[in-house]
Each structure stands twice: as C-alpha cells, then as structure tokens.
Amino acid sequence: MEFDFTRFAEQLINGLTVGSFYALIALGYTMVYGVLTMINFAHGEIFMMGAYIGLFSLNRMVDAGLYERSPITAIILTFLAGMAGAALTGVTIERLAYRPLRRAARLAPLISAIGISIFLQEFVRILPAMGEQVMGLRIAGNPIFPPGWQEAVIGVLEDFGGVQVKTYPGIFTTDGFYLGEVYVTYSRVIILVISMLTMVGLWLLVKFSRLGKAMRAVSEDKDVAALMGINVNRVISQTFLIGSALAGLAGVMQGMFYLQIRNTMGFVPGIKAFTAAVLGGIGNIPGAMLGGYTLGLAEVIGIQFLPAIYKDVVAFGLLVLILIFKPTGILGEALTEKKM
C-alpha cells in the first residue's frame, strides 16, 4: 500500500479531535482517583448531563431571542450553563452517593457509582413520563395540580429529556479551509483550541493555586492534609466540581459540533476516557491529557493499516502493551501501599 500523506494528515486531525474529548473526560476520572482512589463510573453520565443542561439553556436563549441578537454570547452562556450543571451534578453525587461510603469497603463506592450511572441515564429518559405521572396525581378524585400546570410542566420536562435523541441547533456549519491539501473544518479548530486552553488552565490551577496545592496534599495523604488544616471534604467537593465541569464542557462541545445527544451518550466516551486515564497513569493530571491524545491517535493510525472494525482492538492492544511494560501508565508513579 502506498503511503498517502494527505490521508495521514487528515487522520491526525481526526485523532486529535477525538483525543480532546477523551482527555477532557479522562481528567475527571484521574482527579477523582487522585483524591479518593476510587473510579467514578458515573463520570460518563455527568458528561451527558452537561450536554442536556447546555441544550436546555440554549433552547431558552433561542426562545428569548438572545441567540438571534448575539450568538456568541449565547454560545458562551451555553457552555457555562452546561459546565455549571455538570459541576452541580458531580458535587451532588459525591455528597449523596460517595461521601457516606467513604469509610466503607473499597467496592461499595464503586457499586454506588455504577448505580448512579444507571440512575442518571434512566432519569433523563423517563423524566417527561415521570412528570406526567406526578402531575396526574389525584386525591379523592380531584387533581392536585391545576389543569394548566400539567401541560406547562410536561412541556418543560420534554424539552429537557425523554426517550428521543435530542438535537442541538446546527450552529457550526461544515465550512472550513484547506491546510495544504487537507480540508479542516472550523469546528475542529475550535474544539482543539477550547480543549487545549482549558487543559493548560487546569494545569496552572493545580500547579500554582492554593486549591491546587490542597488537592495535591489530599491526594498524597488525607489524614496528614487534615492535620495541616486542610478541609478535606471541601477539597474533595471542589475536585468533583472541577472534574465535572470539564466533563460538562466536553458534553456541550459534543452537542454543538456533533449535534446529537441522547441519554446513553456517556457510556462509550466514559469507557474510552477511563482507558485514557489508565493509559496516562491514573491519578496523574498531565497523564490523563497525554493518555487521551495517545488513545485518539492510536485509534486513527491503527485503522489506516487495518479494517476499521479493528479500531478498538488497536487502541486497547496499545493499552495492554503499555501496562505490561509500565504497569502504572505512561506518566504514573508507583503507588504507595496506602494509596492502593
């Protein structure tokens, strides 16, 4: 087979785009693992919630005419709403489902996470039906809620969730430019720029801010950190907040650039991002970024030489190989006995 440079370059850009999503989501896995040594399997669903909350706010802004007047403001507000919604979801999950289990056996929070993951998926799906049931409640034959409410409430809930695939309005077209012979859409450039800026920002935050220092201290040793006057619970909450906001950002981005969102959309990216986090060394923040891009690139480079159905085989094969030779991942340091 002749080497086709244009196609190779095209695939590199494809890989970087997918890798950006993996990296953004992987950061949440790795940060939570860093402070709690647990895998938050509901993280993919936080990503999904970000996409749904973002779309819901965007629809409100379209209704209010804000989108018409100033699309850029509306888009930025959509991102902020998605991130805030995802962050709130993440922090709530931590408070309700993980904190009570912090002293429990290691597997308990894991099972709790899987439960939350299923709960969120189905919650979004049945929300309109649930609203219909609740609004239709009667006491002694009389409806509890006034008749006008029912339609209003169900209308809002249907706008938020439901069984059907939801669609973001097509804001970004398929327009683009030629980089040499390679066609690059503007949306890809935006995805890359947003992700990379966010990750640099996060890295600076962890490295240089007080919160970052506290997070690193908690991940080193919770008890000693507490003795040093760090409010461990608050740091854990803040970690969830930041990790979930990143997933929310990825969720809104997915909706804006790929248009479709659905309640099961978190599963595959969740698994892939978890893989990326392990690949880069779980618990290590630059590792998660590196792992995300490595996985994205491995997928696209693999299928240039093998049929496309082997894409995941190549990616996971790479994971196995790396873990054989470096069991802690690319950038992972050896875990201490306590962290295990």
Next chain:
Amino acid sequence: MKIKRYTLFSLLLIVVLLLAACGGNTTDTGDTGNTGDTGNTGDTGNTGNTGDTGDEMMEEDPWGYITFAPGESIKLAVSSALAGGYAVYGQDMVNGVELAIEDFGGELMGFPIIVEAGDDGCEGAPAVTVAEQFSADPAVLGVIGPMCSGSVFPASDIYAGNNVVMITPSSTAVIITARGYQNLFRTVANDDLQAEVTAGFLAEDKGVTTLGIMHDQSLYGEGIAQAISDKFEAGGGTVTAFEGITRGETDYSAVISEVLAGEPEAVYFGGMDAEGALLINQLRAAGFEGIFFGPDGIKSKPTFIDASGGAAEGSFATFGAVAGAVGAEDWATRFAEKYGDPVAYGPGSYDSATIILQAAEKVAFLDADGNLKIPRFALAEMIRATPYEGVTGALQFTETGDLAKVSITVFEVVDGDFIEVKTVDFGE
C-alpha cells in the same frame, strides 16, 4: 486445592438446583394431574373414542395447548428495547399492541387480554433471557417482536423450541426466515428485496459505478450492507470500501476518511438512524458531495433528518410497505390521540397483535371444565393460512413466514421530509 473445593461446591449447588427444578416440575405436573384427572381420563377416552366415532373428537395438537383457567388473563407479549437508545421504538410497539387489544375488545371468549412487555435492549443476550421468560410463562399466547434482527436471531431459537408463535414487525435480515421455523412470521420485507431495489436504483437511475459501504456491525446493518455489496457488484459496479463503525460513538471521521479515500460516487450505510445522522453530517464535513443511501433503519424524520443538522437533505432510504392498507389514516389519528404519532413499528405491531388475536379466536375452544384452550400448532397454521387486511396493508404469509406480497419504496429527503421517488412491487 481451594479452587477445586469451590468447583466441587458449585457443581454440587448446580446439581441441587437442577434437582429442585425437576422436583418442582414433577410436583407441578402432579398438581395438574390431580386437578385435571378428568383431563387425563379424557385423553384415554379420546384414544378409545377414535376407534368408535373417529372424526367427532379433535386431533391432539402436535405442539400442545395454551390453557387458561376461568378468570386467568391471556398475555400478548412484546419483546423490544424499552430502555436505552432505541426505547422510543420499543414503546411504539407496546402502544401498537395495546391499541390492537383495545380494538379487539379487550377479551377473548370472556378471558381478558393484557400486554406483557420485556426489555431486550435490541441485543441478542437479553432477548434470549426475555424469550426464556416468555416461553416459560404458560399464559403467553404469542410474542410481538423482537424488534432487531440481532435479537430475533437467537431468541427465535427459544420460541421455536417452545412452540411459541412470534411475529416481528421490524426484523428484516434475510437469515431470520431462512431456517424453516414454523412459529415465526414477519410483517416486513426481507433485506434481499431492499438490497435489490437499492442496487438497481443506484446503478440504473443514478448511474453510480463506485460505492463505498459502511455498516454498524449489527446482524441487521452488516447483513443488509453485505446484500447491497453483492447485488451492486453483480450489477457491474465496484465496491470501493466495506467498513464497520461502532454504535454509540459520535466521531466517525476516522472511518469516513478511510471510506472516502477510495473516492466513491455514493456511500451506503447499513444501520440505524442515530448513526446515520452522524455519518451524513460528518461525510459532508469531510467534503463528500455524492449520494448517501440507507435502509429502513434510517427512515425516521426526527432521528435522522432533524438530527443531521440539515446534512441529510438529498439522502435516500428504502422502506418496505404493503399495498392495500385499510383505514390507515383514521387509525393513525386514533393512535396519535392516545400516544402521539407512531414512530416506526407501531402500525406493524398493531397488525401483528391483531393477526394473533384473530387466529386465536378461530382455533380457541372451551373444554369441559370451562378452561380456554388454544392449540399451538393450529394457531400458527391459522396465522399462515388467513389473509389479513390491516393498517400496514394486505398481509399474507408464505411457508417461511415471509410476506407473499410486498413493495419496496425509495424515498429521498427533500425539504426536510421523505418524498417517495420510486416503488418496486414483489410477489403476485
């Protein structure tokens, strides 16, 4: 040593459970034997009678009977995706069956009819579990579904083994009816016909000579993609690529780059609407300007056209239909009032349920104790033998359970909706 002890223990456990299960069965038959002593003597009387009166007594049904004691409910079962990404189709099927039962009058010879829905998630393994559950339930009259070919394929083995009648309103894979099951029917055309029409349309009407093919690796998607590939090459065309994508992902641009490397004039996708919408959007973003074509799985306005952000404009899809629909518009209005517009398989499920109920009414009888009895084999044969006119058209089954008469229509997306372009009729 430890492992060995565990193996031994689990083996023991299995044996105990098996024994318990068998014991349960024997006591069960013992029970029915006790209450149904008359039934037993009836049987022996039967053999005695054949000598005397011959034709007067009914012949024993080779598949046995479904028996309902007075007051028991008859269950019409639905196996489909009730949660997850395809739940919207599953709910559509349940709605269709519910409406069919309501229109039938809600009861059969005084026995109430109810819907029993099982979630197979459009996957093989859960469909088998659901099939085992339905087959074990003595009150299940028949099954509507499963929805996806990938679940029908393994589940139908279970239904066939237990002589449970099943009609799928949606599974189109060729292999489904190619296995000689007498309990299995479908109210849609099989994929060979869709492939024939698609390949013919592309080559003759559109003058396409090179085709890139993608599929979603499901039994349905890969099956129809393969059929298209065969027919298109048999017609003298060239297939430039045959690649699979993974369901549930969102960025398919890597696979698309591979497919477009062969510079095909048209791209065919064997799969479902959600992935179809992502693909057409990303194909256009990758600079592809040719024809995009898909099977019935993508023919959905909300989840393909609307979810593609306008990129679906000018795409094509085939859909199998049957001529001679009776009162379809009036039916659609009634359905919409209750459940909202039918999504895809609501009408087919309605017809499937009605076919089973009408056939059951013809073969059902009350025995001496007032029990309702439905002979299983006679039920299947009645379904096969009776022409039916329903909301999806005039349905008549062949020996294999396929439709005798069917037409395939090619649709084009124009101004955000599917417009009929061409219809090909099959059968007499």
